[in-house]
Amino acid sequence: MILGVGDDAAVVRARPLCVTSIDTMVEGVHFHLGGDWADAAEVGHRALAGALSDLAAMGAEAGEAYVALGLPKGFTEDEALALIAAAADLAEETGATIAGGDVVAAPALMITIAAVGWAESPEQLVRRDGAKVGDAIGVTGELGAAAAALAVLEGRAPRSPGAQPALARARQPVPRLREGRALAGAGAHAMIDLSDGLATDAGHIGRASGVELCIDAAALPLAAGVAEVAAALSLEPWRLAAVGGEDYELCFCVSSAERGPVERALTATGGAGVSWIGEVGEGAPGCTVSAEGSDPLRVEGFEHRW
Amino acid sequence: MILGVGDDAAVVRARPLCVTSIDTMVEGVHFHLGGDWADAAEVGHRALAGALSDLAAMGAEAGEAYVALGLPKGFTEDEALALIAAAADLAEETGATIAGGDVVAAPALMITIAAVGWAESPEQLVRRDGAKVGDAIGVTGELGAAAAALAVLEGRAPRSPGAQPALARARQPVPRLREGRALAGAGAHAMIDLSDGLATDAGHIGRASGVELCIDAAALPLAAGVAEVAAALSLEPWRLAAVGGEDYELCFCVSSAERGPVERALTATGGAGVSWIGEVGEGAPGCTVSAEGSDPLRVEGFEHRW
16 A cells, blocks of 8 residues: 555555445444444444455455445444444455545444455456356355344344354354455356345346356255244244345355365365355246245346446 | 446456545535435535545546445435436546446435546655645635535525526536646645635645645635625635635645646646645644734644544
């Protein structure tokens, strides 16, 4: 970084490709403050994790984060500093730098983060539109913790000891940056991060690639605590894993023959492992999650536009 | 641009230096919607103008803008599209590209823009901290329209025909990108854009550079309508020019000997002209605006921190 916080703009030395995403979280919409809900530090961590997760999904290397905060009346300076400190901690863990920001008054706590990543060439990056019929579908880590935690926080499921691991995990999502780069290097054809939920996000890959992602509900890797919460909700556990947002794992499609190299590449990162959850078919573009004894869950995806 | 809206992140080919600023505007804080106040298109224009103005103040070339929108209940899709269309129009005029964004629900209209600019080398950019004793202080365009417009909109001054030009100008601020590059090329030692008001922003240069910016109130270029509104407020007109924010002109310091080349360089842009408004002295770091018959206005500036 040549010039950081304190001038009109930050200045950094660039690498050949600049990869940028912007994400906003708003109190009352994406999180609640206080009580059992989030504290300021958690909001800072989650906002940056979500922004960096988009870079992970491209296979980019994390660069800089620019943080715009809208602070409501009653939100203290200590809370604001705790929020930024948590984001700075995550930045340090992931090799990112908080290089600039803006602080304004707002009617509710709002945090927008523009995350900038870098790559050397287009071939190092993975888009959504490259999935091929016959590809294996993989997912990193475990799913469903965020949906389970939400059910507990909203009082739809009891705060039992069994639910605690899901709550803990949902409070501290990990952007899968190393895994994203490893998957890009191992030849993933298409990749997305799970911010809206596996079925929806896999549907985006399907729609962008013109293929059907056929996912086997029984193969979904469940985070600790998900089965307990699902039982309390009288739901099959896979539904929390397939539909819940904000798990921030990566879903990707890769040649079936490359599954071994992908597993080795992920192991080498020391990070999350992989589960193989289905196959790319030539049905209607989108995503279908099939489970024995249930109707399949079908998501068409949608086109982003404005 | 290699990859735009619709994947996890946008991808653009970089140039050697990446110059980035992030700015937020919130309804009820930075603007009001409806009636005589702003409409959606004006909000889109002003938000992007403010973000690009920071790039102008560095002497950077405009690159991409990433737009995060928080939309309140009752804000229609047509309004959202008008907001984006106005930003897209300004982007086209200035050579910028809206390359990504996010849209969420929010309790009030909020818009955060991360503006990314580019430069070939650090020498092409101008910081705040290079002002030297003896430098001439220049400002582009005219000042005070935004403060005059605010006084009218808040009902502190009448909506007289004489005030109309200030209102019109305040609704459509122009980021001085060409002027910023020309000033950087002509050897400006320090530069800032006027978002908080001339005295405050010049105070930032003074504090960052360890010098006193001595400004002559009588030399301030007044925008059309400012004198009329000032009279209605029983204020000396220079006060609106010195204190009002959001004029988005550029204030800069340059060797006294370079005034001729600076004037020619600005003329060559076909954009705003220059007024010479003072000189850099060795007094206490900050900015002092002196006017005959009044106490001087003194701003120390402050350090940005978090």
